[in-house]
Every structure is written in C-alpha cells, then in structure tokens.
Amino acid sequence: MTEAMYYVLLALRQPLHGYALMNAITSISRGRIVMGPGTLYGVLTRLCREKLITLTEDDGRRKIYCLTPQGKAALLEEHARLKAMVEDGKWLEMGVIENG
C-alpha cells in the first residue's frame, strides 16, 4: 500500500467526497501531505477497483466515498505493519547509534 492509499483510507473515517477528502488528508497529516486532485482521483479509482472503498452517494459530479469492510481490514493491517516498523526502530530515538 502506498502512502497516498494509506492516507485516503485513513481520511475516510467518515464518508466524504473528493475535495473534502483532499482537505481531510492535509488535516490528518498535519499539513505534511498535500494531495493534488489528479493524484487523489487516481488513488480513488484504484481503491474502488480493489473494493477497499465504495460509493455511498452518486449525484454525478460529486461522489461520496466510504470504507468497505475489506478497506477497514486493509487499513488496520497496514497500520499494524507501520507500527511494528516504528517499534523496530525505537532504539533510534534513544540516541544509541553504534558507529562501526
């Protein structure tokens, strides 16, 4: 799962349409990630194809997306993986870096 996919899933705690998602991603990542509309649309299309998200409302030009159970499971799994990775690198935060 790419960083963009992870943040899109993360931002879909509640159903949102595209532009609201863009803002939610910036907000969740505390401004670290600003996702362009082209990138976001590509990610949404792919997530829909993989059935990780679905549409709740479709009024033509502004569709509202929400997580599917598979999407939630994939998000939790990715979160656990990232957390384990951070845990594995905990010692870096203690300032103990062996040289040579």
Next chain:
Amino acid sequence: MDKKEMRRCLWWLEDWQLAEQEAWLEDMSKKGWHLVKTNVGRATFEKGTPWEYRYRCDVFKADDWSEQERLQLYQDAGWEHVANRGLVQIFRASNNSTIPEIHTDPLEQARNVGRLLPGRLASFLFPLLFLSFTFYVKSPRLAQLLLQSDWLTFLSTLFFLFWILMSIVALRHLGKYMARLRRGSQPPRSVRWRQAMRLAQLRGALVILTCILLLGGRFVTPLMLRKPLFPPIPEGPLPVVRLSQVLDVFQYADSIPNQGYYAGKGDVFNYFRQDSSLLVPEQYFLAESARLQSSGVDASTIYFHCDTYRAVSPSIAKALAGSLASERPLYPTRSSLPLQPASDAGSFAGLWLLEDEDQKEVIAWQDSWVYHLSCSGSVPLEQIIGALVLHTEP
C-alpha cells in the same frame, strides 16, 4: 458592449510535448493572451490582463461521463478546465501556492501520461505497415521501381520515413518523460519550448507542403493532364525498333476494338507511348501488330513490342536490363519465363534471349540504353537481333 480582442494561432506543438505546451501557454498568459478554446490544430486566445497562470496538461478522456467527477474535483481544487486536445486536458490555475499541483505523486502522473502511448504507437506502426505492404506484399520488381519511381513516389516514401522518424522522436520523448516521473522526479518546468516550437513549425510546414504536393501530383495533375494509354504511332523516325525493320513484307492487322477497361482508350496492339521516371528519364513503348500473308492465305497475326529505355547512368541501365530479364513478368501479356544470357553479346554490353515456339524476346544493354523486344509467332530470333543491331549502330 466591448468586443474582446481575440487571436487565433496554429497549435504547432504535438500533444506529447506536454511540458512545452504548458510553458508556451504560460508565456502567452504573461503577455496577456489567455487560452479560450482549441479547435483542430488551432488555439484561440483572448486579450486580457497579463497574468502569471500555471497551465497543466493532464491525460484522460474528458467526454467520458465517468470523468465528470474528476473535472469537478479539479475545479474544486482550483483548477479551471480550459480546453482539450484529444486526450490532453488543459487546466489553468493562478500562480497561488494554496492551490496544489494536479499531480503530487509522479508515479500516478506517469500512469496518466502513459495513455498517450497507444496512439503514438499506432502512429508509428501505420506508416511502417504501409511501407512494408508496398515493398514486401506487393513486392515490386526492381525494374518497376526504376521505371515507375517518379518524384511523387520519392516524395511519398520520404514523407512516410519522416512520419516514422517523428513517431520515434515522440515515443522517445514520452519514454523519457515517463521514466523521469517513475524515478519520482517532478516534470521539468524549465523547458526550451521556443526551440521545440520552431522545430514543430518547420515540421508542420513541411508536412503541409508535402501533402499539397502529393495530393496535387497524385490526383489533380493526372486529371488535368490525362494521357492516353495507347496513343497512335506517329509518322517519322522513332527511338524504337519498328516491326518493318524486322520483317520485309507485312500488312498491319485490322485494329481490334477495345472492350471493357480499355474501351475508347486507343488501339491496344498498335501504339507508341512515352514515359519517364527519376532514374530512367526516357522510356518509349511501341506495340505493333501485323497480319502475315502466306501464299494468299491469312496465316497468322504477329504481335510485336519494342521498349527502349535511357537510364541516368550505365549502372542503372545494367540493373534495369538484369531485372527485366530475370524478375518477370513486368507485363502480364508476355511470357513469364526468364531470359537467358547470350553466350556472345556481340556489340552489346549485355544480351539476354528467350526463344520458344510462340514467343521470341531480346533484352540488350548498351551504355545507358536498354532495349526490350518481343515478337510472337515464327519470326527467327536472329532477324530480331539483326534489326536491333542495325538500329543501334551509330
């Protein structure tokens, strides 16, 4: 009401020159010309306040209903959809840092740009298949190429080769652009678009000029200067061997009315025609038919052909003679058997012969000249060669 000043320009840059098109449109906006719409190969600009816009080209099908959401999303994010050129969608936004780039993930952008590849690939394959078809499936004989290659054939071959070259340039350009994106780098923002534009203008002008020449040469000129297929044999000396030089006494056969395709196009068995090509500038075709009288009884009709060619050089003449002798038939009415080289070429540089019951043929090459004689019936081969030797003597 004030009428806004408009300006129409030819859109010289190709759709695959994404960064160049963006830079050109940004430059136009800085000068106060803002893009309004595009037509086939043209752009319309409207005069306004000079402004530093950001123009971006994205690649997708905007007329697809499912892509309406995408357009809405871009618009919500601050990108105005201005126009499109096929798959290339042109967006514009103020040079304002709060509006994010359309693509913040180069990998995602590379996938979009990849949509241009099938079209470019088709554009590369079409002329390649066309040329392959012409040269391999139709497999023209060398003689045909030498005799029929006029400047139009030369120009159209050059045109197709140029088309293939341009397609390769396009594919290479797209490949490099996509490779850069796949490496995670953003698209180039400082491109030499002026140079690209000048090259595109030169290329476009060449293509337009070639198309006019080809259309004019292929379709208009032949209609205006319609040459008869079988013009009557003129009086006086001709640069060909005549049947009267081969046979002492003969009587011309009655003209046979032409039917079907040849109807109204002249006498298919008695004509003298001239032609030319780039490498064989002088080509003469003579057909004569005669009815032989034998003891007052109508014995047989003889069909005689003499084609004379002057090539631009002896080496071309040699190649032509060799091809005529071996790669047969050039004309379906003649025998399809190859001619055999004569053991003694006599005064000629090359001599090929064919002798069977119904058909005698001679092909001779001397300097830049090639002679091709054929005669049906029982005329002895020596008599035909003798007439040719007399004709070619200085």
